[in-house]
Amino acid sequence: MQEKSWKPWALLGPALSAVFFLLVVPVCFIVVYSFWLRAPTGADIPAFQFGNYAKFFADFFYPSILIRTIRVSLETVALCLIMGYIPAYFFYQSQTKFKSLLLLLIMLPFWISFIIRTMSWINILGDTGLINYFLIKAGMLSKPLGMLYNEGSVLMGLIQYLLPFMILNIYVSLEGIDKSLIEAARSMGCTEWQAFKEVTLPLSLPGVSAGCLLVFVLTAGTYLPPMILGGPGNEMIANLIFKRVIGTLDWPFGSAISVMLLTLLVVIVWTYNRYLGIGQIFKSLQ
Amino acid sequence: MENITSSPAVQLRGVFKRFDNVVAVEKMDLDISEGSLMTLLGPSGCGKTTILRMIAGLETPTEGDILIKGKRVNDTPIHKRNLGMIFQNYALFPHKTIFDNVAFGLKYRHVPKSDMKNKVFKALEMVRLPGVENRMPSQLSGGQQQRIALARAIVIEPDVLLMDEPLSALDENLREEMRREIDNLQRMLGVTTVFVTHDQREALSMSDKIVVMKDGLKQQEGGPEEVYNYPANHFVADFLGHSNFFNGEVVGLENKQVRVKANEGNEFIVESPGNWTVGARIELVIRAQKFKVFYKNQQPPEGSVNLLIGRIKDRSYMGGEVSYFVELETGTVIHAIDMAKLKPFRRGEDVGIQVAPRDCSLLSKTNGSA
Ligand SMILES: Nc1ncnc2c1ncn2[C@@H]1O[C@H](COP(=O)(O)OP(=O)(O)O)[C@@H](O)[C@H]1O
Numbered sequence: 336m337q338e339k340s341w342k343p344w345a346l347l348g349p350a351l352s353a354v355f356f357l358l359v360v361p362v363c364f365i366v367v368y369s370f371w372l373r374a375p376t377g378a379d380i381p382a383f384q385f386g387n388y389a390k391f392f393a394d395f396f397y398p399s400i401l402i403r404t405i406r407v408s409l410e411t412v413a414l415c416l417i418m419g420y421i422p423a424y425f426f427y428q429s430q431t432k433f434k435s436l437l438l439l440l441i442m443l444p445f446w447i448s449f450i451i452r453t454m455s456w457i458n459i460l461g462d463t464g465l466i467n468y469f470l471i472k473a474g475m476l477s478k479p480l481g482m483l484y485n486e487g488s489v490l491m492g493l494i495q496y497l498l499p500f501m502i503l504n505i506y507v508s509l510e511g512i513d514k515s516l517i518e519a520a521r522s523m524g525c526t527e528w529q530a531f532k533e534v535t536l537p538l539s540l541p542g543v544s545a546g547c548l549l550v551f552v553l554t555a556g557t558y559l560p561p562m563i564l565g566g567p568g569n570e571m572i573a574n575l576i577f578k579r580v581i582g583t584l585d586w587p588f589g590s591a592i593s594v595m596l597l598t599l600l601v602v603i604v605w606t607y608n609r610y611l612g613i614g615q616i617f618k619s620l621q
Numbered sequence: 622m623e624n625i626t627s628s629p630a631v632q633l634r635g636v637f638k639r640f641d642n643v644v645a646v647e648k649m650d651l652d653i654s655e656g657s658l659m660t661l662l663g664p665s666g667c668g669k670t671t672i673l674r675m676i677a678g679l680e681t682p683t684e685g686d687i688l689i690k691g692k693r694v695n696d697t698p699i700h701k702r703n704l705g706m707i708f709q710n711y712a713l714f715p716h717k718t719i720f721d722n723v724a725f726g727l728k729y730r731h732v733p734k735s736d737m738k739n740k741v742f743k744a745l746e747m748v749r750l751p752g753v754e755n756r757m758p759s760q761l762s763g764g765q766q767q768r769i770a771l772a773r774a775i776v777i778e779p780d781v782l783l784m785d786e787p788l789s790a791l792d793e794n795l796r797e798e799m800r801r802e803i804d805n806l807q808r809m810l811g812v813t814t815v816f817v818t819h820d821q822r823e824a825l826s827m828s829d830k831i832v833v834m835k836d837g838l839k840q841q842e843g844g845p846e847e848v849y850n851y852p853a854n855h856f857v858a859d860f861l862g863h864s865n866f867f868n869g870e871v872v873g874l875e876n877k878q879v880r881v882k883a884n885e886g887n888e889f890i891v892e893s894p895g896n897w898t899v900g901a902r903i904e905l906v907i908r909a910q911k912f913k914v915f916y917k918n919q920q921p922p923e924g925s926v927n928l929l930i931g932r933i934k935d936r937s938y939m940g941g942e943v944s945y946f947v948e949l950e951t952g953t954v955i956h957a958i959d960m961a962k963l964k965p966f967r968r969g970e971d972v973g974i975q976v977a978p979r980d981c982s983l984l985s986k987t988n989g990s991a
């Protein structure tokens with residue numbers, strides 16, 4: 336009994352200390368920083384005051400960025416869901432021997448730097464980019480169409496980054512569905528589409544909800560696509576943090592915004608867990 | 622109308638099925654008569670499931686026709702075939718209650734709500750599981766889940782019930798109970814059934830007709846007693862029960878009895894209905910269960926016919942019976958299964974073994990069996 340009680344902890348030790356030093360400690364630092372004062376000279380003064388938070392809510396400027404972040408995240412989730420379910424279902428259905436190769440191809444973008452992948456959209460959507468070039472060459476346009484630096488191009492960048500996560504999550508969930516369930520449904524009178532609605536779709540929901548949560552959290556915390564592909568009106572909360580911390584070196588205010596983003600995400604994950612059950616999601620992955 | 626009812630419920634005519642370069646089923650002809658239970662029996666990979674899936678419409682035959690109630694169904698999709706299917710792993714919908722599982726087929730047949738309820742409750746009663754309708758499948762045991770699967774399949778009154786190794790996921794003692802349940806229900810409802818198994822006991826105990834298969838080819842077709850007692854070839858004799866095989870030739874014919882000499886030297890008298898000629902190469906088949914085992918100097922039960930003397934080389938006690946391996950003076954080892962006596966013979970004991978002429982069968986060696 337004695338042996339049993341310490342062994343798991345000893346085995347978990349390295350992982351737990353990594354989580355502690357690389358995650359918990361930095362987060363604590365951020366929380367502490369968010370209460371500090373910033374002198375006009377630029378020096379950070381240790382303090383315990385809520386000025387940074389008050390500043391965030393002082394006018395509608397900062398909260399509106401937070402609201403935009405949530406809206407863009409939800410849009411990304413919806414688009415990834417629609418664009419991800421179809422290929423995931425295709426992989427699940429396909430009988431090909433090259434299934435693992437296809438899945439590898441889904442991961443291929445991860446081997447290329449995120450910045451390069453995001454920048455490459457400039458060459459596709461830009462004024463002298465691929466699409467405009469061909470449309471003008473074909474005589475369908477007289478001057479380039481402005482496709483960059485708006486919410487559409489930001490979403491494009493976000494989707495190309497996050498779609499693989501959605502596809503893989505849904506795929507894993509679909510792969511866990513026993514095909515004889517679908518055959519049973521068919522034998523009892525379902526068309527292919529009805530069997531999909533009755534069996535495949537409901538049983539793939541754990542993967543769908545895991546994918547949605549992951550995409551939402553990652554979108555809400557990302558800053559590169561809005562920075563590279565967005566205009567001034569497409570800033571998201573992470574861009575704001577980036578600007579405060581890296582741009583103006585205003586650590587206390589940057590930390591306060593970070594804490595607010597973190598709180599928001601914790602609330603969302605908690606609610607999700609409460610109503611959809613994250614335990615259920617992990618169960619489906621086993 | 623009379624014509625339709627007298628034609629078999631399910632027919633396969635010259636059916637072939639190829640997957641890429643694997644031939645799963647070869648020139649299969651089957652007639653399954655209305656209300657009967659036919660078993661497809663054979664080792665794993667012999668094409669049983671493929672046949673079942675072709676009848677269901679989950680696979681299309683490469684060649685040949687499949688008829689249900691006299692109508693060609695090759696191009697009828699599965700959901701229009703009015704089938705009941707039972708799978709090895711139960712295949713209950715894990716996200717639906719037992720009620721919704723059983724009512725599933727009725728829903729797609731647009732059965733009104735009140736009828737649906739009655740039918741579901743009646744089906745649950747038939748499989749002796751009333752009152753579980755609000756539970757989820759995961760709350761039932763394996764045997765119970767398979768009974769729900771059965772209820773779900775029969776509630777729609779299918780033209781054909783298809784079962785693919787429905788008992789193999791259950792543990793031994795439950796299997797026997799479930800087997801009898803399926804047997805009774807099938808007879809009570811009179812639903813035409815195709816049952817797939819690799820277990821000869823299941824096949825022998827519940828079938829009206831057994832089709833023994835090997836490598837996609839039908840080996841023999843007939844009632845359980847017929848295929849057991851009169852195997853058509855070496856494979857069937859070997860697959861059903863434990864058999865002893867002796868290669869040899871016919872050395873004499875005496876009023877309906879054939880005298881054969883095994884290559885090892887032993888002579889046997891065989892009662893065989895076939896027409897045999899002296900000098901014909903044959904294979905003699907004797908079921909292990911047909912041998913009697915007794916003390917060497919005891920009076921043999923059948924006189925002096927087919928009497929062999931040997932020594933117990935190996936034995937395994939199986940409760941009701943004992944399996945002996947008896948080594949003869951010629952070095953031949955014979956497998957004999959006899960009723961367990963109070964004190965079974967031990968290893969090294971000298972015994973007499975005997976088989977009656979009517980319990981031996983002969984296979985012709987001319988059309989080259991394995
Ligand atoms: N979908 C398939 N693709 C390729 N080969 C298959 C497929 N289904 C079955 N086979 C092959 O067909 C043969 C018969 O299989 P099956 O009907 O499942 O046998 P059984 O049910 O008697 O064990 C096997 O050799 C199997 O490998």
Ligand SMILES: [Mg+2]
Pocket residue numbers: 666669670671785
């Ligand atoms: Mg099979």
